[in-house]
Amino acid sequence: MTDLTLTAREQGAAASEGLVVPPGGGRTVHTAAQHVTFKVTGEHSRVSSSFEVVVPPGFDVGAHRHTHSEELFYVLEGVLDVMAFEPRVLTGDWRHWESESGLTAVRAEPGTVIAVPPGCPHAFANRGDAPAKMFFQSSPPSDHERYFDELLDILKQGGPPDLAAIDALRVRYDIEQLTPLRHDA
Numbered sequence: 001m002t003d004l005t006l007t008a009r010e011q012g013a014a015a016s017e018g019l020v021v022p023p024g025g026g027r028t029v030h031t032a033a034q035h036v037t038f039k040v041t042g043e044h045s046r047v048s049s050s051f052e053v054v055v056p057p058g059f060d061v062g063a064h065r066h067t068h069s070e071e072l073f074y075v076l077e078g079v080l081d082v083m084a085f086e087p088r089v090l091t092g093d094w095r096h097w098e099s100e101s102g103l104t105a106v107r108a109e110p111g112t113v114i115a116v117p118p119g120c121p122h123a124f125a126n127r128g129d130a131p132a133k134m135f136f137q138s139s140p141p142s143d144h145e146r147y148f149d150e151l152l153d154i155l156k157q158g159g160p161p162d163l164a165a166i167d168a169l170r171v172r173y174d175i176e177q178l179t180p181l182r183h184d185a
Contacts, residue, residue: 033183042142049141058184060125063094073114078132084122147173
């Protein structure tokens with residue numbers, strides 16, 4: 001049996017060394033519908049995973065919610081349609097939803113921050129002609145990392161995506177899809 005206890009010296013080294021990811025650094029997951037670069041993973045943080053996400057034109061993640069996860073999005077480049085609220089009526093296109101207090105979807109330009117607490121429906125879409133880029137943080141760490149890796153495995157199989165496999169994957173990783181994910185490339 002392996003002893004997983006760190007010595008005092010090892011504990012000090014682990015606690016005093018951070019992580020610096022240079023521009024362009026990190027592991028990238030790439031398909032026609034997504035380009036995600038893992039910047040900080042559960043290996044380096046107990047609090048959250050961080051990603052840089054390129055959102056291609058025509059991509060709509062679809063409205064969805066997570067029971068346990070909390071997310072933060074920061075738009076770096078381009079323009080995205082975004083929403084983060086519980087709608088009065090949960091039907092049709094999320095871009096036309098309205099909350100009880102009057103919130104509606106907005107156009108998010110660079111510098112916009114979207115904070116999503118657990119249980120809150122949210123979505124983003126790129127309706128423009130150019131890719132958009134955002135910084136994305138998810139807590140707790142590792143769930144979105146594994147989700148992206150497993151989704152890529154499904155999409156790599158070629159042909160039309162296996163929708164049943166994607167639905168099962170979403171259930172495993174705390175994603176309740178409310179409107180369809182779309183990529184009109």
